[in-house]
Amino acid sequence: MARDPDTIQREIEQARDALAATLDQLSVKASPKRLVEGAKSSARSRLDDPKVRYALIGVGVLVGLLVVRRIFR
Template identity: 70%
Template sequence: MARDPDTIQREIEQARDALASTLDQLSTKANPKKLVDDAKAGAASTFSSPKVKYPLIGVGVLIVLLILRKLFR
């Protein structure tokens, strides 16, 4: 069954518009500044969690005490 050239042209334009939209979305998601900002926000969120924050503080205090002990011995 033969297709109407106008229908084919509309389908091509719709496909082109969909492709352009997809490329715009990909370029937004792959923006290096956005990726860095997302990573910083994720790290800040992780380190602000009490399950992570308090053990890190404890490890830091332990390291400082060990260094002080080594220096004053």
């Protein structure tokens, strides 16, 4: 059964519009600026956790003591 050329043309245009909309959504999701902002907010939320914050402070103090010990040896 042959299809009408106008119908085929409309389907092609609809598919093209759908593809363009999908590409626009992907470009927004993969935006470097958006990815950086997401990473920043994730890091901030992890650093707000007291367990992580105090562990990092402890590691910093330990490294500082090791450096001071190395200098005055």
